[in-house]
Amino acid sequence: xxxxxxxxxxxxxxxxxxxxxxxxxxxxxxxxxxxxxxxxxxxxxxxxxxxxxxxxxxxxxxxxxxxxxxxxxxxxxxxxxxxxxxxxxxxxxxxxxxxxxxxxxxxxxxxxxxxxx
Amino acid sequence: xxxxxxxxxxxxxxxxxxxxxxxxxxxxxxxxxxxxxxxxxxxxxxxxxxxxxxxxxxxxxxxxxxxxxxxxxxxxxxxxxxxxxxxxxxxxxxxxxxxxxxxxxxxxxxxxxxxxxxxxxxxxxxxxxxxxxxxxxxxxxxxxxxxxxxxxxxxxxxxxxxxxxxxxxxxxxxxxxxxxxxxxxxxxxxxxxxxxxxxxxxxxxxxxxxxxxxxxxxxxxxxxxxxxxxxxxxxxxxxxxxxxxxxxxxxxxxxxxxxxxxxxxxxxxxxxxxxxxxxxxxxxx
Numbered sequence: 001x002x003x004x005x006x007x008x009x010x011x012x013x014x015x016x017x018x019x020x021x022x023x024x025x026x027x028x029x030x031x032x033x034x035x036x037x038x039x040x041x042x043x044x045x046x047x048x049x050x051x052x053x054x055x056x057x058x059x060x061x062x063x064x065x066x067x068x069x070x071x072x073x074x075x076x077x078x079x080x081x082x083x084x085x086x087x088x089x090x091x092x093x094x095x096x097x098x099x100x101x102x103x104x105x106x107x108x109x110x111x112x113x114x115x116x117x
Numbered sequence: 118x119x120x121x122x123x124x125x126x127x128x129x130x131x132x133x134x135x136x137x138x139x140x141x142x143x144x145x146x147x148x149x150x151x152x153x154x155x156x157x158x159x160x161x162x163x164x165x166x167x168x169x170x171x172x173x174x175x176x177x178x179x180x181x182x183x184x185x186x187x188x189x190x191x192x193x194x195x196x197x198x199x200x201x202x203x204x205x206x207x208x209x210x211x212x213x214x215x216x217x218x219x220x221x222x223x224x225x226x227x228x229x230x231x232x233x234x235x236x237x238x239x240x241x242x243x244x245x246x247x248x249x250x251x252x253x254x255x256x257x258x259x260x261x262x263x264x265x266x267x268x269x270x271x272x273x274x275x276x277x278x279x280x281x282x283x284x285x286x287x288x289x290x291x292x293x294x295x296x297x298x299x300x301x302x303x304x305x306x307x308x309x310x311x312x313x314x315x316x317x318x319x320x321x322x323x324x325x326x327x328x329x330x331x332x333x334x335x336x337x338x339x340x341x342x343x344x345x346x347x348x349x350x351x352x353x354x355x356x357x358x359x360x361x362x363x364x365x366x367x368x369x370x371x372x373x374x375x376x377x378x379x380x381x382x383x384x385x386x387x388x389x390x391x392x393x394x395x396x397x398x399x400x401x402x
Contacts, residue, residue, distance in 0.1 A: 001241055001242070001243065001244070001317060001320075002241065002242045002243070002244050003239055003240070003241055004239065004240045004241075004242070005239045006236065006237055006238075006239075006240075007237060019244070020244060023244055028244075029244055029245060033244075033245045034245060034246040035244065035245060035246060036242070036243070036244070036245070036246045036247075037246070037309075040246075040309065040311060041242060043311030043313070044240070044242035044243075044311050044312055044313060044314070045240045045242050046234045046236070046240055046313065072246065095398075095402075098399065098402065099402050
């Protein structure tokens with residue numbers, strides 16, 4: 001989820017860029033995900049399309065996303081494959097723990113113990 | 118039109134008028150919103166109750182107005198045909214016309230819905246693009262295409278073998294194809310519409326209403342396609358197996374079995390909650 005606070009001292013462009021970068025890095029936006037169109041995201045967030053377009057350009061320059069012509073903008077598929085798989089496994093583990101309604105602290109302790117084995 | 122067709126038209130119109138009236142009654146509006154919340158498996162928070170109640174009422178009213186307009190238009194067009202009193206299948210076209218009208222009505226209501234944002238409020242947006250497939254279950258999406266494909270094939274087969282083609286059959290297949298195209302084109306336009314949200318719950322509920330609108334829209338081609346298959350199939354069977362009562366009964370049993378299988382698959386897969394599993398997996402779990 002992207003949140004945009006108009007009262008924040010951080011400009012909307014920077015808020016948007018940082019959140020998208022964070023979500024790409026965390027795997028919340030996995031490689032190959034298609035981003036909303038510039039116009040759609042601008043309308044959703046009530047900001048100027050130019051702000052979203054500038055954010056996408058910066059993210060593309062950083063290598064986080066790529067634009068495939070009329071098909072839209074996508075999270076790049078580059079990066080460390082092993083790391084991506086590890087992130088996916090962690091997300092699946094977290095999802096399963098949520099489904100089982102187990103405490104997050106216990107789950108983290110179990111994961112840490114398993115990694116030390 | 119014959120008396121049975123007029124009866125069907127009057128009954129459908131009466132149902133539509135009652136549905137419209139109920140969207141203006143506060144008690145009915147509340148009950149409809151709560152029923153909708155139960156069907157999609159979401160708790161309706163007090164903060165969103167007025168907005169959701171209004172959206173659900175608008176959708177139902179739009180659908181009901183479309184249904185009445187659809188039945189009126191279909192009845193008018195049928196009554197223009199001098200041979201319509203001889204069409205035993207007129208009720209099929211009337212039912213199909215009503216569903217086509219309902220699809221247009223809910224689409225118009227969705228296009229008119231808007232949620233203005235407060236300029237100073239925090240805004241929320243989904244970071245990834247959504248598609249029609251995120252709102253409509255594969256069974257329903259593919260079902261519409263498959264049934265319309267079967268309908269077109271059945272009509273072509275009837276023409277090829279020289280079975281009698283009535284005005285009702287032409288109307289059914291034309292309306293069926295048009296309603297599928299309408300769903301595919303207008304559905305994408307609805308999915309592409311902005312979703313201004315001041316809380317994640319706004320987005321969840323907007324998705325819920327959007328999914329229900331799209332499901333209403335995809336019902337039209339399914340109903341019209343099924344009607345066409347039944348009517349064209351009947352014409353084919355009458356032409357090819359005029360002397361075989363067993364073959365005719367067999368075809369009817371096969372049609373009923375297919376309808377029951379489709380309805381059972383739809384009920385067991387909870388298509389009304391499909392959008393949750395695609396877009397809000399945590400809420401669906």
